[in-house]
Amino acid sequence: xxxxxxxxxxxxxxxxxxxxxxxxxxxxxxxxxxxxxxxxxxxxxxxxxxxxxxxxxxxxxxxxxxxxxxxxxxxxxxxxxxxxxxxxxxxxxxxxxxxxxxxxxxxxxxxxxxxxxxxxxxxxxxxxxxxxxxxxxxxxxxxxxxxxxxxxxxxxxxxxxxxxxxxxxxxxxxxxxxxxxxxxxxxxxxxxxxxxxxxxxxxxxxxxxxxxxxxxxxxxxxxxxxxxxxxxxxxxxxxxxxxxxxxxxxxxxxxxxxxxxxxxxxxxxxxxxxxxxxxxxxxxxxxxxxxxxxxxxxxxxxxxxxxxxxxx
Amino acid sequence: xxxxxxxxxxxxxxxxxxxxxxxxxxxxxxxxxxxxxxxxxxxxxxxxxxxxxxxxxxxxxxxxxxxxxxxxxxxxxxxxxxxxxxxxxxxxxxxxxxxxxxxxxxxxxxxxxxxxxxxxxxxxxxxxxxxxxxxxxxxxxxxxxxxxxxxxxxxxxxxxxxxxxxxxxxxxxxxxxxxxxxxxxxxxxxxxxxxxxxxxxxxxxxxxxxxxxxxxxxxxxxxxxxxxxxxxxxxxxxxxxxxxxxxxxxxxxxxxxxxxxxxxxxxxxxxxxxxxxxxxxxxxxxxxxxxxxxxxxxxxxxxxxxxxxxxx
Numbered sequence: 001x002x003x004x005x006x007x008x009x010x011x012x013x014x015x016x017x018x019x020x021x022x023x024x025x026x027x028x029x030x031x032x033x034x035x036x037x038x039x040x041x042x043x044x045x046x047x048x049x050x051x052x053x054x055x056x057x058x059x060x061x062x063x064x065x066x067x068x069x070x071x072x073x074x075x076x077x078x079x080x081x082x083x084x085x086x087x088x089x090x091x092x093x094x095x096x097x098x099x100x101x102x103x104x105x106x107x108x109x110x111x112x113x114x115x116x117x118x119x120x121x122x123x124x125x126x127x128x129x130x131x132x133x134x135x136x137x138x139x140x141x142x143x144x145x146x147x148x149x150x151x152x153x154x155x156x157x158x159x160x161x162x163x164x165x166x167x168x169x170x171x172x173x174x175x176x177x178x179x180x181x182x183x184x185x186x187x188x189x190x191x192x193x194x195x196x197x198x199x200x201x202x203x204x205x206x207x208x209x210x211x212x213x214x215x216x217x218x219x220x221x222x223x224x225x226x227x228x229x230x231x232x233x234x235x236x237x238x239x240x241x242x243x244x245x246x247x248x249x250x251x252x253x254x255x256x257x258x259x260x261x262x263x264x265x266x267x268x269x270x271x272x273x274x275x276x277x278x279x280x281x282x283x284x285x286x287x288x289x290x291x292x293x294x295x296x297x298x299x300x301x302x303x304x305x306x307x308x309x310x311x312x
Numbered sequence: 313x314x315x316x317x318x319x320x321x322x323x324x325x326x327x328x329x330x331x332x333x334x335x336x337x338x339x340x341x342x343x344x345x346x347x348x349x350x351x352x353x354x355x356x357x358x359x360x361x362x363x364x365x366x367x368x369x370x371x372x373x374x375x376x377x378x379x380x381x382x383x384x385x386x387x388x389x390x391x392x393x394x395x396x397x398x399x400x401x402x403x404x405x406x407x408x409x410x411x412x413x414x415x416x417x418x419x420x421x422x423x424x425x426x427x428x429x430x431x432x433x434x435x436x437x438x439x440x441x442x443x444x445x446x447x448x449x450x451x452x453x454x455x456x457x458x459x460x461x462x463x464x465x466x467x468x469x470x471x472x473x474x475x476x477x478x479x480x481x482x483x484x485x486x487x488x489x490x491x492x493x494x495x496x497x498x499x500x501x502x503x504x505x506x507x508x509x510x511x512x513x514x515x516x517x518x519x520x521x522x523x524x525x526x527x528x529x530x531x532x533x534x535x536x537x538x539x540x541x542x543x544x545x546x547x548x549x550x551x552x553x554x555x556x557x558x559x560x561x562x563x564x565x566x567x568x569x570x571x572x573x574x575x576x577x578x579x580x581x582x583x584x585x586x587x588x589x590x591x592x593x594x595x596x597x598x599x600x601x602x603x604x605x606x607x608x609x610x611x612x613x614x615x616x617x618x619x620x621x622x623x624x
Contacts (some may be wrong), residue, residue: 042453067410067411067435067437067438068410068411068412068435069411069413070411070412070417071383071413072413072414073413098379098380098409098410098436098437098604099380099381099382099383099412100342100601101382101383101384101385102382102383105382116489122603123379123380123602123603124410124436124437125379125410125436125472125473126379126472126603126604127471127472129603129604129605130603130605132605133603133604133605134602134603134604136602136603137602137603139602140347140602145413159439160437160438160439162474166344187435192337252469270388284476288443289412290412290435290446290449290451290452291434291435291438291441291442291445291448291449292438292445292447293444294443299405
């Protein structure tokens, strides 16, 4: 692991990156037989996603199995991507850990590399926490990171964390940290919640987590998407993003949504990986880290047939 | 932080500690105004618990706010306790992190210090994981720790993790790793589950998480308790443990249970801390780390009145 100065002082004139927009892919993480990260395959996958039109990579999210990677691995992923020539401005890594201290460490490390921003999970071990407690947590993280380059995107995924960033809390955070709290990834799939945020906070960079909601979202002012299945269809998602106001918008939407819908019953992470394994002819791609389960051979066959039927 | 050899080879003849039993306290962690750990107060608290009769300390559990401590702090807690003269055989730390790698790191660190065993949370970020996936996770952790001194206690707390160690999975793990999987802490409060484990796996060291279940548990073959409220009543819990077969058992049970029951409505962590703050005349004791909330002044007054009414 490279030694990075976590305590690097903010240089005078350091500028917070412009808010992200477009198609951002939560790149999946391939593993070798011994479960270590296959960096060669990973970097190639990330570069292909960008070549296929992704605006950037929301690495180290749920789809990336980031919560199965240890602290050192998470730092190494970012370092390797930057070393391989990926622009840090095309990186929006997840840095939210269970504890404040580890979250601050990863966030400072990411900022030191010059990333576009970071996605913040709530402190997900706890249940039934109050909005006041969650506000205090975010405020403390911002204070401890202590860097005006910090651009923070809240990561809303109540099905996984049991914690929801309430619209009221988001309003308070945006009011008190207007330059830092710049957006939100919404993995809840709750359209009412999405619409509430888009209506109440124009200019706040909201990313639904599905290309099925991209057209709807863009019409209401979303910033783009961060979608698991963009791992297998970055080009289709980009075409829809570019064409959402055009004549073909509905066709592009239907095509992208159909390809996404077939994956859902198999689980996003093993499903996306199985598709990549088949497409690249590398069964290793399908491997996941425990406690997740790789698809069975029969599930893989069913999934691939469904993808083909959907035009993928 | 002390430099410990995480890769220390297992010495020939190294022996796995005897299974734990008795009253083990998940010691709470006091914080200074800047939220750093107040080690002086912490060590004094731990030493008092042992002096009051606790058989050992199940440090770095939920009640300890371990999931609000970063990796380095968790290592430092153990190091400071041992340095202060607490026998490592009286330590049963939680080492379960969200990721396998961080879990292995903490577990090896704890074993190197000579602890009695470790409490393992399931990989708590994920939801709806299969027993097969959870089995693979535990097997991989054991393999990577690679130390026959490892004595592993499963930590069952589905209200917090959403993951339950099913009796069937426990049976498989005990069968395949009979020398390593030695016990379980059950924080579910589910008496049927507790009874099932005690009946099905005699000799497996099961600890309910409440002194209210200590008498019931001991009659059915439990190993003891690991209870949050033992932080404020270690002596009462010890008296019940020692006297569960005696004439006074029911009285001791009622007294301990009454003192516990008054804390429940206030939340175990802020409640226990508020009692310690009042008892020691040190308001700082009541502080918690975000996202948890300290009790309000009114809540503290109500809690302390209830404790007094319950004879505490």
